[in-house]
Amino acid sequence: MSDGPNRGIDRRAFVKSALAIGGASALSACLNRTDSGDVPTGSESPPERQHAWNDALARDDHGNAVEPPHRLLLLLDYEGNGTPTVGEREAVATALSTLDRAYAWSHDGLLSTMAYSPAYFARFDASLPESTPLPDPRALASFEDPTLDTPDALLYLASDHAHVLLAAEQALTGEKDTLNGVDVTAGFNGVLDVAQRRTGFKGDGLPAEHQDANGVPTSEPVPEDAPLYMGFKSGFTKTQATEERVTIRNGPFAGGTTQHASYMRLNLEQWYEQDDREARVGKMFCPYHAENDIVEGTGDNLGTDAAMSKAKPAAQAASEDGVVGHNQKMVDVREDGRPIILRRDFDSTDGDHAGLHFVSFQRAIDDFVATRDAMTGDELAGDTPVGRRTNNGILQYMDIANRGNYLVPPRSKRALPTPRGDA
Ligand code: HEM
Structure with missing residues (x-):
């Protein structure tokens, strides 16, 4: 990859955006500035469920999972004609297992999921089994017109260290012979081509560091300890599905899950310059939280459940309060008291614009669609002031x-699977 874009950029700005720029110079800038690359190597085999990240994540004082700060999504196109060969499958399997051996399955090492799109499975004569429906992505609200992503595969990488993501990418694309002391004997070259890179960050203070992006007012309003651009903490234990709930139970892909990956541009002028804090709390959580001032700062005081038991039903808030909260709208979709999707989204400055890559895992894409329909809340916009x-x-x-749908096979089937899960 060319080093061109970093020429003339001041060093601090370059390091901040190193992951977004990518390439060898970005990797060395990261290594020079941060630790020397001292990252735990992989030892035991990582879990069969690729989406089993929770046990490998750090925890906050309440026990909520803290997701890794750095993220990379690689959209991959299959370079061959027709369907993958046995040799290509072996190369991809070796390349991915090199990542597992090089880095511990930990926030401090490297977490990943390798997933495949409906366009990939359409290459085969056989179709996916009924136990694993995988619909094409589509627009999900009357007011959106997204690009529908059709790469063959999506590799999602997350780590505490940006240099780990850059090094892993370089190993996969054949630009590195060793990875954290492990020999790299196979990459994706000639089999899977990186069609697009999407990058980002999540964690206390990172959005404030990246607020010189389009979509954020120049007054630099993002709270300095906020983990997301919109200023609040997200992903409390009980506002997330469990990994068990999102796991496919039957068929050849049992132990896997599905993934939705959308990208949205954020426009925060009104959010920060016309809405006051009370309005922001009401729109993000619910009017009750705003009126009773129960969200302190970014919301860390909410413990593990965002206090949603205090929220009225969304329809009642819409007619009585004229405002309905984002969190509040989706409470009805809960099952056994918890959402049915597991969010692992992150902020981004891709395209030089503040944005959010919304990545979620769920047993079936329909679970995502049901949740998103609740968020769209068409019925709330009927007779109410909303x-x-x-x-x-x-x-x-x-x-x-952008919107894309994917199947995340269990780890043992993650290398160029057939629709029936056999080799
Ligand atoms: C800029 C975009 C977004 C931001 C900043 C955001 C932020 C938040 C915040 C702060 C909460 C409450 C705390 C918590 O996470 O538990 C929340 C809840 C939630 N959000 Fe979002 N969100 C965004 C987009 C989305 C999208 C696109 C979806 C997809 C449908 C979604 C689904 C959910 C769900 C399921 C909950 C929990 C609902 C429950 O408690 O039952 N969010 N979000």
């Missing part, structure tokens, strides 16, 4: 630019 996007949670601050 508009289709105004005072309707956080809809007016985002524009959905």
